[in-house]
Amino acid sequence: MANIKRLWRRRKKLIVAFIAAAGSFLVGVTLPVNLRADRPEAPPPAQVVAVSQLQSIQNPSPKVGKVQQAIEQRVGFSQQALDRLQENRFDSALPSQFRGTTLRQATLDSQQKAIALTFDDGPWPRTTEQILDILKKNNIKATFFWVGRYLQAYPELGKKVAEAGHAIGNHTWNHQYHRYNDSGAAREIDRTTALIEEVTGVKTFMFRPPGGILTNGLASYAQKKDYGVIMWSADSLDWRTSTQSLMDNVIRQANSGGIVLMHDGGGNRARTVQALPDIIARLRKEGYKFVTVPELLKMEERHLKQQETAQR
Ligand SMILES: [Zn+2]
Structure with missing residues (x-):
């Protein structure tokens, strides 16, 4: 009898142990599932980011959308912005015939009336964004020549410019006017191009020398x-003149194929911001189409090809 009792007690223990084990197993299986449902999806590791971005371009499912959001928060770029940057990488490419040359403006077909607005010495707090807003309102793409150390200080502004689809050029790291040997020039130019690519994904082949100096x-x-060394044909002199006369400077020198020099950074650019809407309105009224420098040069390339074919 004592034996039977002991056996039964042992069995009871076993049953309790079994129920406990089964219970904890069930909790273990179901609980994480429930928790998972409420948890935001974690962004995939860095290497996976690129692949899922590519996939979601074709077929954005709600799940991918969620992951996408997480990526956007992490990387700071929306999918649209990434698509635009992809286009930019192509758009910032100069036609090969203009690489390694110096340009002040483009020669266009007489039927066409296009002009390129360019902004130097940014990115710069406040004024760069004000200029971006004006360009956006007018549906215009422009070209920005950046100073490397300012881009280093304000990379978020740089991203905004590139995201908005504007073309980007190199304006040296330090923006100085003295003489450079090759290794000094390499530090000024290579470092800036590398940072532009790092921040925006755009590899630029446009360079504008500070002060327009071609001999240092x-x-x-x-x-x-x-x-391509990109100079200008219309100088607003916005760094030293009144709002009214900087506007007059641009309008007086404007021509088809022209490149207009203005500044969004490097100092107080309130006058440029003030004058820009009127400059755009005046040029538009005169029939100008606004394009980036690479677009302007692609127009010239097409024009030259047409001339060639006509001559044959
Ligand atoms: Zn400059």
């Missing part, structure tokens, strides 16, 4: 490295 070693280095 920077422009010649850039040409050797196959950059």
Whole structure:
């Protein structure tokens, strides 16, 4: 009898142990599922990001959308912005015939009336964004020549410019006017191009020398490295003149194929911001279409090809 009792007690223990084990198993299986449902999806590791971005372009499912959001928060770019950057990478590419040359403007078909607005010395707090807003309101794409150390200070502004689809050029790291040997020029130019690519994904082949100086070693280095050296045909002189006369400067010098020099950074650019809407309105009224520098040069390339074919 004592034996039977002991056996039964042992069995009871076993049953209790079994129920406990089964219970904890069930809790273990179901609980994480329930928790998982409420948890936001974690962003995939860095290497996976690129792949899922590519996939979601074709077929954005709600799940991918969720992951996408997480990626956007992490990387700071929306899918649309990434698509635009992808286009930019192509758009910032200069036609090969203009690489390694110096340009002040483009020669266009007489039927066409296009002009390129360019902004130097940014990215810069406040004024860069004000100029972006004006360009957006007017549905215009422009070209920005950045100073590397300012881009280093304000990378978020740089991202905004690139996200908005504007073309980007190199305006050296330090923006100085003295003479450079090749290794000094390399530090100014290579470092800036590398940072532009790091921040925006755009590899630029446009260089504008500070102060427009072509003889201090920077422009010649850039040409050797196959950059197009992009000067200008219309100088707003916005860094030293009144709102009214900077506007007059642009309108007076404007021509088809022209490149307009203005500034969004490097100092107080309130006058440029103030004058820009009127400049755009006046040029538009005169029939100008606004394009980026690479677009302008692609127009010239097409024009030259047409001339060639006509001559044959
Ligand atoms: Zn400058």
